Amino acid sequence: MPTYYPELHQRVRRQAELLPGLYGDLDFDSQPYRTTTNPDDVSALRSKASTRAKLLADEDAVELISTATWLGDVVSDSYAALMGQYSVSGLIGMLKTACRKGIDAVDDAPPELAAFIADMEATPDWLDMDLVRKGARDSQVPMALLAPFVVRGAFIATFLNTYAALPMALTGALSGKRSARRVNETTSFFTITTMPGALDRHGPGFEAAAMVRLMHSMVRFNALKRSPKWDIGVYGLPIPQVDQMPAGMINLFVMAMDARRQGRTEFSPSERAQVEFTRYRCVLLGLPEELLPTTPAGVIRVFSARAALLRDDFDDATCGEMVRSTMSAYLRQENTLPERIADAVEKSYSKLFFVRMFSGGRRDVAAKMGVTIGAGDYARVALTAPFVYGRLMVVQRAARTPGLRRITNAYTLRLLKRRLAAYGTAEYTSDIADYTPAGSAA
Template sequence: MTTRQVPRTIPTSLRRVPEARERFGSFADRYLDAMADGDPLADAFVADFPALGHGRAMRMLRTACREGIAAVPDAPASLVALFAELDAVPAWHDADAIDRDSRHTSRYSRASGIVLGAASLVSGYANSAASRPLELTGRYVENAGARTIEVGSWLLAVNQPGGLTRFSDGFELTVRVRIIHALVRASLRERPDWDTAAWGLPISQSYLAYTLVEFTLIPLRAMRRIGAPYLAHEEAAAYARWRYLGHLLGIEDGLLPRNAAEQERLEEIYLLTRPVVDDYCRALVASINREFLVPEIQGVLPQRLGGQAPRVVHALERLFLGDEIADELAIPRTRLTRVLAVVGPVLSLVNHLRDLVPGTLGPRTRKGKAYEVEQEQRLRRDWNVQHDLVDASPGGGRPHPARGDG
């Protein structure tokens, strides 16, 4: 049950609302209403932060994640209630099946790293309301590399075998992401520059639910387009994994997609109603391209082709996003997009046939896992990032509510 946190009004920045109601019926009503909904359990715990002290509250949270709520004898009722939900594993969740069916997905780790930046993250920037919290907390334009590494490290943890179990690193990171969202939500609601009438509640249920599309449907589709397709049971495991992650993140059942079809429906209504792209959206894309994606592609290309890295990044983004959104985000057009569109299906067929050859998945997976470790270490060294999430990032820069200094 979700507690309404702002008046029941449709944000004025949304477009084509009547068409959405006509096409999606009762689901549109729930999606639009949820623009006013936050995360009651996480929000209640964050409301206790002033009395507890930010540092003490976060230590309580980490202890409850690592040792259980019983290990926090002075835990406030809000934290006890939060972990009562987190500790109750839904009957539909089967972690063993997810681990079994996704044990070879790391064979495509090189491609998935590119897709994370050029598809998953960039796709969210075509919505000026959903990306507004990034603008007001300064997390991307000021340091795109650090933020991308934070997201990548979280995804690496939750995709490890056992990464969804109760006392795993992936579980703790996911719960901390949930509290970071609540801290940002509480901070922005108090700011005079947050326009509730236009944007709804910061990090609302509707936009939070769409993050599952960004990390499941969109990357799976993008992987196929660049010739790195997963097998059918691997894709099913990805949807199952993110259904549970969505539950841990506090997404209500009415918006939590269970499968590919429900993610596709969520993507359709999101794209139909999304606010217009603004200059900040374009600045986000320019920042992640300039500060992260182009340097990363330059490191992959032969030295003589390093100057083509921006063109490769733009081609990938246009392939993943489509020309309409890419035009709105001011991503330059390039003929290389058409080349990738032709080459991708051929590579997909070749790699799919490779996947069916007995005995090949294991060695390729081990090679991919070794690359993940090397890549994680290299990125942290190159970008001087030692923390995992923003709540543990060093101070000294722009204040952030997750650190307790904003």
Template sequence: MTLHDTTPPAPTAPRTPTAFPYWENKQRPEWRRRERFVKKVLRHDLFPTDEQAQLLCDDMYVGDPVAEKYVADVFFGEIGHQRGRAMLDEALDHGIDSIPDAPESMKTLFTELETVPDWVDRDLVEQGARVWRRWGTMLYSVAGAITLEIYTEGAVAMPLSLAGGYAGDNALRRFLETCKFWIDVSEPGALFEVGSQARKTAMQVRVMHVAVRKRVGDHPEWDHEAWGLPISQTYEQMTQIGGAVAPAMSLWLLGYQTTPKEMRALIHFNRYMGHLLGVQPQWPTTTIREQLQAIAMTTAARSYDSGAAGKELIESFPAAFAPRTGQRGLKHLRAAYNFRIYSAYCALWMAPGTRKLYDMPRAFPWILIPIARLPLVTATELLRRLPGLKQLHLRTMDRHRKSWHAAQMEGRQAEFDASSSLRR
């Protein structure tokens, strides 16, 4: 530019991982048509504002600084994992004051755990937790199946593949650990009770994410230019959306009638649960519309670049429920049913175009089971609103989700261990 040149400089391209081509894809004809359709029919925008979208892109480079400082000082510092895990368990059971030699980073982490943000509405959090309990085992089914769609993305699939938790023979064990987490955090009052199992589990998961983030980020297979930071704020927030509006709307297909009021409670519940996990995005999606816009944005930005890692994760999920060697009698029958019904759920909640890319088990005739149950589920959803049946229905669904999980665990305990090395 010369001294007298008044031509404005070209705008700086938004900072975005190369494997997240949202800004390019949203201009494609098919997405422009979808934008116009949503604007005309629903009278709102399909995508978030550019400012909101850029914050979501920026958060792909952001992790959990408070917990990362603690993990660096303790687990990767002089204290080491064994002593660090013992200190963490002691502080979770008896408070941070029970650790006289706790480093400052640990005190900061627990101050954040014990401080309820001003935006939190406790009643709304409890209403959201109650919806999870009411869904019973369907939370496991829908959350597990809809997550398979995002495993097509390398930014999501590679950390899980390298850690090995949701792949191959480990898939069922880690999924059941996640189910245990869902049970713990949705117990009445659990997220606010000091020393509760929910808060312990949340902290253990938070620390595990940090440890995996560091190991994956240092791994030669991780592409920072393409994917940003492993387990970024963006994809952690998408996990919270995957526990709120996404499953609520998906379950309507099977007759589970989650109302807009209940969805708003789910959003708030998941946001506070996410806060305890270190999920503190620059643009928190706090409305049904915003969550749908975030889903549309990440859908438009898909690059289907997960390759063999995504293939293993997706195909491992339904296969994990198949009968195992040594299972006999009732255990074998239960596993056989779970395998077939989860195969049906995968077919129901995966896009046909995605599903055909992978070797998935046959869904027919098993998909007829949830379809046949739809009238009964719909009737139950209507009847449960009656005062005399509401609590009975809630208790029944809550007991069922716990008994299902206990039967699957067969005496094992969830560990949420951050010490394991990557599998390659």
């Protein structure tokens, strides 16, 4: 019996009671093949064997990851399960109306939608909302000036493991031109949540979070109920919360690693505000408090523990194809020479970011995963780095200067709005008709 996370343990098991049609057949007392605590098995943790041994000896961490591997999103899943009664567009339309105008504005709103909205409206008392708002403001500058250059590299890191990547592979959403749409949708989501008031009850960020949750739930429902490819014994639950955590908190992991390299055990005040902002954004996406630590060591620990228990596998037909498709995708709305140059520069930065953060700085390891970096990439980064990082530092300093803060904020918001226009309109949908027989079971 779990001893460290009894509330999370009960939350997982209540899923079968609340939504038996989707969760009733799952054995929460077992672990899928994807999860391994055998020290002889190769895991997704790219570190020394001694590091993994310490994590496996940490019963607290092992229990957390094992339990969260079975945690879905029963509130959103219940609404997605109405796909047999409503069209996908109908479900999306009702959700958008409820986000923008309230549940009472939806004619004959199903109780599942009311429960979904109520769950998102219930802000946990362990969150500091004043700090959340400060964190959103402090996140605007890096989101406007740095994130566009590295987001692709961070995005592909979410499907470097067959067991975690298969849900997205099944949807066919990361092949061909759909890759560009998904990358832009992801970037648009993270960008819009930093805008003033975006995460307020009727803000666009609140709605975007609801749409992301619904998309994930549609994928989860279709994978479990409509895809013959999904093997629960191998893959477990599609898109469990433990797999959503890395994408939702990748910015905190980067900050935590920087803090550790600098010998710091605590986040700075501005970083701590960004942590709280990120935690609230993750709560809106359905993540539990247990997966949302507040210290550099805590963030690194939960990321490392997940990797230590996730069995290593990189199926080229699943992961490799998605990496290559995403890296080659053209994300710009126009095909002009300046836009093509900007696209090439962004790809070079994303490659370098990926190599630094996810392949231990080794180009050969990155190349095996589909990310090849050459002299041209280094040249593009070298030529543009003074502008990219120089502008970032200047704007960050100006934002902290009382006499320049207002004009700097106005400049940042204008840039964020231009970014959002360039990303296009996010759809956040999943349709079983698009599903492909990707991936290979172990």
